[in-house]
Amino acid sequence: MTDRYASFVRSGAGRALVKRLGLPDPPRLRRHTPGDPLASGPVLLGAATGGRLAEPTRKILTAAGVELRDPDAVESTERFAALVYDATGITDSTDLRRLYDFFHPRARSVLPSGRVVVLGTPPEECGSPREATAQRALEGLTRSIGKEFGRGVTAQLVYATKGPDAGTWTSLEATLRFLLSGRSAYVSGQVVRVGAGTAGPPADWDRPLDGQVVLVTGAARGIGAALARVLARDGARVVALDVPAAGDELAAVANEIGGTAVQLDLTAPDAPDRLAGHLADRHGRVDVVVHNAGITRDKTLGRMDADRWDSVIDVNLSSQERINDVLLERELIPAGGRIVSVSSIAGIAGNRGQTNYATSKAGVVGLVESLAPALRARQISVNAVAPGFIETRLTARIPLAIREAGRRMNSMSQGGLPVDVAETIGWLAWPASGAVSGNVVRVCGQSLLGA
Structure with missing residues (x-):
């Protein structure tokens, strides 16, 4: 679906009109192309005194080929592809001034489609209420930066556990590689938690899923097809x-990527058993399960018949539970496995005319929150993504005024693409991301809804 307004804005006449009238100005977003460098320019790495993550981060980024700059040795006119700041040394609200001192003079120094990443300590792991208070304040900083810096710049907060193991460092690297790259083009204002867990670096970061068996439901079109690719x-x-x-569209996608196609109605009573049998017979396991299949049956609650309610809950939520139960019971998801579910910002903010859909997608958030601690002992991670306005055939049917509002009411002033959701799920599916669990990551360009 073409965003004609964004195309017009990028023309000479459009740019002049946007500037004169103060209209939304959708930037060109830097998206990932294989072979791209991790960062499109130098990265400035700063830290509060006593920070514990600056040196590990320096080693990670240096090994990844990133050109690092030190705050004490840069020209005032230098511009950066990213600003990375270790805020773990901030233990009191009075220390928050260090954030101002680092970011204030550099607010205009980030290149278009640049990145801002702040590293912190999970508030629940802090040694005192004052430290926990100061660390929680970081969320307000990063979300505001995401809304202020503009030009496609994203801002994220990464909380890394205070008692790291090898899995933590690997997953911190995976998370930094995702957030600093073009893969995270439409992800902003998010909080990512990196804990302890099973995670191993790939032999090749350009092929982080080599040898992994991945199930993608709802793979025939839209986000699912982008995911498969x-x-x-x-x-x-x-x-x-x-x-x-x-079936025809599904076969085309599977043939294109050299995968296999399975035609199955997930709401059928025998669907979990049939799927488990197929995975066991063909592959012996499934390393990653991506629950993407979903439907909408929109009506306001007072006008909604029971079939619309039941079918949406069954496809979007209950079928995920049934499949998880069987795959876990038969131990087809091994240690180090990952489960990724697709929620929606409707499940976070609600949406008029979608009580069934919003209920199901909020249930997906609940599934992640409840399963993450339960699966920790089995070394299986579980996360969700929550897409906002994504340019698909479904959103193309939305009335024009509502469609334009969905596109413009976010920090990027545009809709996302199916590939943006796919790249985010891809990162959560990497074996290197195994210590990232219990997260719900919005892929919404920092939508104002639910913010």
Whole structure:
């Protein structure tokens, strides 16, 4: 679907009109292309006194080929692809002034489509209420930067556990590689938690899913098809699943990526058993399960019939629970496995005319929050992504005024693309991200809804 307003804005006449009238100005976003450098220019790395993550971060980024700059040795006119700040040394509200001292003089020094990443300590792991208070304040900083810096600049907060193990460092590297790259183009204002867990670095960061068996439901079109392509590009053996009615499109996607197609209605009583049998017979396991299949049946609650309610809850939520139960019971998801579910900002903020959909997607958030601690002992991570306005055939049917509001009411002033959701799920699916668990990451360009 073409965003004609964004195309017009990028023309000579459009730019002049936007400037004169103060209209939304959608920037060109830097998206990932294989072979791209991690950062598009030098990265400034700063730290509060006593910070514990600056040196590990320096080692990670240096090994990744990033050109690092020190705050004490840069020209005032120098511009950066990213600002990374270790705020773990901030232990009192009075220390928050250090954030101002670092970011204030550099607010205009970040290149278009640049990145801001702040590293902190999870408030619940802090040694005192004052430290916890100061660390929680970092969320307000990063979300505001995401709304202020403009020009496609994103801002994120990464809380890394205070008792790190090897898995933590690997997953911190995976998270930095995602957030600093073009893969995270439409992700901003997010809080990512990196804990302890099983995670191993890939032999090749350009193919972080080499040898992994990945199941993608709802893979025939839209976000699901983009997912299958991204995961296959990253080295995965993709099992693409969709309903029999989408068989031709599903086969086309599977053939394109060299994967396998499974036609299955997930709401059928025997669906979990049939799926488990297929995975066991063909692959012996499934390393990553991506629950992407979903439907909408929109009506206001007072006008909604029971079938609309039941079908949305069943497809979007209950089928995920049933499949998880069988795959886990039969131990088809091994230690180091990952489960990634697709929620929605509707499940966070609610949406008029979508009580069934919002309920199901809020349930997906609950599934992640409840399963993450339960699966920790089995060394299986579980996370969710929550897309905002993504340019698909579904959003193309939305009335024009509502569609334009969805596109413009975010920090990027534009809708996202299916590949933006796919790249985010791809990062959560990497074995290197195994210590990232219990997260719900919005892919919404920092939408104002629910913010």
